[in-house]
Amino acid sequence: MDQGFFLLFATVSVVTALTVVLARNPVHSALALMACFLNISAIFVLLEAPLLAVIQIFVYVGAIMVLFLFVIMMIDVHEAVLQRFLPGGNLPAMVLLVVLGIEMLVLVLWSDRFAVTEPVAMGGGDQIKQLSTTLFADYLLPFEAASVILLAALVGAIVLARKEQG
Amino acid sequence: MMVPLSWYILLGVVLFVIGAAGVLLRRNILVVLMSLELLLNSVNINFIAFGRYYGDFRRQIFAIFVIAITAAEVAVALGILVALVRNKSTLKVDEVTMMKG
Numbered sequence: 001m002d003q004g005f006f007l008l009f010a011t012v013s014v015v016t017a018l019t020v021v022l023a024r025n026p027v028h029s030a031l032a033l034m035a036c037f038l039n040i041s042a043i044f045v046l047l048e049a050p051l052l053a054v055i056q057i058f059v060y061v062g063a064i065m066v067l068f069l070f071v072i073m074m075i076d077v078h079e080a081v082l083q084r085f086l087p088g089g090n091l092p093a094m095v096l097l098v099v100l101g102i103e104m105l106v107l108v109l110w111s112d113r114f115a116v117t118e119p120v121a122m123g124g125g126d127q128i129k130q131l132s133t134t135l136f137a138d139y140l141l142p143f144e145a146a147s148v149i150l151l152a153a154l155v156g157a158i159v160l161a162r163k164e165q166g
Numbered sequence: 167m168m169v170p171l172s173w174y175i176l177l178g179v180v181l182f183v184i185g186a187a188g189v190l191l192r193r194n195i196l197v198v199l200m201s202l203e204l205l206l207n208s209v210n211i212n213f214i215a216f217g218r219y220y221g222d223f224r225r226q227i228f229a230i231f232v233i234a235i236t237a238a239e240v241a242v243a244l245g246i247l248v249a250l251v252r253n254k255s256t257l258k259v260d261e262v263t264m265m266k267g
Contacts, residue, residue, distance in 0.1 A: 010173070064236070071248060108176060139227055142231060146231055
């Protein structure tokens with residue numbers, strides 16, 4: 001049952017990820033990326049991380065993808081639409097990718113550390129409560145740092161995208 | 167039937183390679199940025215899968231931070247992209263050589 005759902009979501013997310021890379025039109029890429037994120041959030045639900053699944057949908061599908069589509073609307077993509085994706089156009093990069101993929105696959109398949117099939121039972125109780133307590137108590141400083149980074153990014157984005165005066 | 171941990175890791179590997187292919191092979195800045203999102207998401211899958219199978223929910227906190235930093239990165243990158251297109255009117259990575267001496 002779980003395996004069937006995992007295979008379904010994994011297949012769809014891999015296919016949509018390939019569409020992101022191969023599509024010629026950036027709008028198609030953005031929509032495929034949205035579908036991919038939805039499937040990944042379903043995989044988060046399978047991993048019993050419902051909070052992360054909801055954050056994934058809110059932040060990625062709700063905010064980041066809308067930002068992408070908005071920028072695609074703002075700028076003229078016609079010139080970019082025409083350029084093709086050339087496999088083999090960049091040989092060193094292709095070789096690097098193949099080596100990277102084979103290396104990671106071999107390492108994962110050889111190692112016996114990933115053969116765990118039974119997840120460790122979560123220590124009972126309310127998981128979200130534990131998570132939020134840890135986030136706001138033990139990880140308070142990184143949390144504040146992340147909020148400052150977000151504020152800086154907000155100000156920076158506004159300054160960068162603003163029209164120059166004069 | 168539980169899903170073995172290695173399946174999640176393999177999904178992360180496949181998504182990472184696809185994202186790296188997008189970053190390295192595509193010349194359109196928008197698609198390169200979207201492929202970066204794909205890379206970060208595959209890392210998040212790994213974080214959460216390991217956290218689930220080894221019973222440690224602190225990895226979910228790391229995933230939350232990764233998502234927050236990604237949001238900041240995309241906002242700045244798209245701001246730069248808008249400024250770039252306004253000044254140079256190109257979307258190809260190869261043509262952005264203003265910083266070259």
